[in-house]
Amino acid sequence: MTHLSGPIPASLANMSKLEMIYLVATGLTGVVPSFGLLPNLRDLDLAYNHLEAGDWSFLSSLANCTQLKKQNKIYGIIPSEIGNLRSLTILYMDNNLFSGHIPPSIGNLSNLQILSFALNDLFGEIPDYIGNLAQLIEFHIDGNNFSGSIPSSLWHWKHLEKLDISDNSFFGYIPPAVGNLSSIRDLIFARNNFFEHIPSTVGNLSNLSILSFAQNNLFGHIPEFVGNLVKLTNLFLHGNSFSGSIP
Incomplete structure (x- = not known):
C-alpha cells in the first residue's frame, strides 16, 4: 500500500465526479477535509490512518453527499x-x-x-x-x-x-x-x-x-x-x- 504520509490533498475534495474514495492505511495525517462538493460520492473509506476529526465540519458536509451509502x-x-x-x-x-x-x-x-x-x-x-x-x-x-x-x-x-x-x-x-x-x-x-x-x-x-x-x-x-x-x-x-x- 502506498503511503501518502501527509494530509489528504485538497484537490481531492474538489473532484466532483468522484464516486468512491478508498485511502485505507496510507499513512494520512491531519484533519479530514470537507467532502461536500462531491455529490456523486457513494463510498468513503479512510480507515487505519492518523486523521483527526477537527471541528467535525467534514461530517456535516457529508450531508450534501446524498448518494453516500458506506462510511468508514x-x-x-x-x-x-x-x-x-x-x-x-x-x-x-x-x-x-x-x-x-x-x-x-x-x-x-x-x-x-x-x-x-x-x-x-x-x-x-x-x-x-x-x-x-x-x-x-x-x-x-x-x-x-x-x-x-x-x-x-x-x-x-x-x-x-x-x-x-x-x-x-x-x-x-x-x-x-x-x-x-x-x-x-x-x-x-x-x-x-x-x-x-x-x-x-x-x-x-x-x-x-x-x-x-x-x-x-x-x-x-x-x-x-x-x-x-x-x-x-x-x-x-x-x-x-x-x-x-x-x-
Missing part, C-alpha cells in the same frame, strides 16, 4: 450531525475510541442495514429511538460500557440477523419478547449481568446458528427447547449457575 470508521465523540447522513445503509464505527452516548439523531438513519459501534468506550443505556432503525440486519455494540436494560423497541426488528451486545454491563432479565426476532441467526449476550431464566420464547428462533448467554447470572435448568434449534452450530452457556441435567 471515525473516532472521537459521536456528533449529532451523524443523523444528517440519511442515505447510509452501512455504518461501521467499531474499534475506535468513541466515548459518551449514542446521539438521538442516529434514529434518523432509517435506511441503515448494518450498524456497528463495537469496541469503543460508549456508555449509558441504549436509547429507545434506536428502534426507528427498522431495516437493520446487523447491530453490534459489543465491547463498550453500556448498562441498563434492552429497550423494548429493539424486539420489533423483523429483519435482524445478527445481534451482539456482549462485553457490556447490561442487567435485568432477558425478556420473552426476544422471541420476536424471527430472522435472527446470531444472538450474543455474553459477559453481561443478565439474571433469572432463559425465556422459553428463545425456542421460537428457528434460524439460530449462534446462541451465547455465557458468563451472566442465569440459573435454573438448561431449557428443553434448545434441542429444537436444529440450525444451531454454536451454543455457549458457560459461566452461569445452571443446575440439573443436560436435556
Whole structure:
C-alpha cells in the first residue's frame, strides 16, 4: 500500500465526479477535509490512518453527499450531525475510541442495514429511538460500557440477523419478547449481568446458528427447547449457575 504520509490533498475534495474514495492505511495525517462538493460520492473509506476529526465540519458536509451509502470508521465523540447522513445503509464505527452516548439523531438513519459501534468506550443505556432503525440486519455494540436494560423497541426488528451486545454491563432479565426476532441467526449476550431464566420464547428462533448467554447470572435448568434449534452450530452457556441435567 502506498503511503501518502501527509494530509489528504485538497484537490481531492474538489473532484466532483468522484464516486468512491478508498485511502485505507496510507499513512494520512491531519484533519479530514470537507467532502461536500462531491455529490456523486457513494463510498468513503479512510480507515487505519492518523486523521483527526477537527471541528467535525467534514461530517456535516457529508450531508450534501446524498448518494453516500458506506462510511468508514471515525473516532472521537459521536456528533449529532451523524443523523444528517440519511442515505447510509452501512455504518461501521467499531474499534475506535468513541466515548459518551449514542446521539438521538442516529434514529434518523432509517435506511441503515448494518450498524456497528463495537469496541469503543460508549456508555449509558441504549436509547429507545434506536428502534426507528427498522431495516437493520446487523447491530453490534459489543465491547463498550453500556448498562441498563434492552429497550423494548429493539424486539420489533423483523429483519435482524445478527445481534451482539456482549462485553457490556447490561442487567435485568432477558425478556420473552426476544422471541420476536424471527430472522435472527446470531444472538450474543455474553459477559453481561443478565439474571433469572432463559425465556422459553428463545425456542421460537428457528434460524439460530449462534446462541451465547455465557458468563451472566442465569440459573435454573438448561431449557428443553434448545434441542429444537436444529440450525444451531454454536451454543455457549458457560459461566452461569445452571443446575440439573443436560436435556
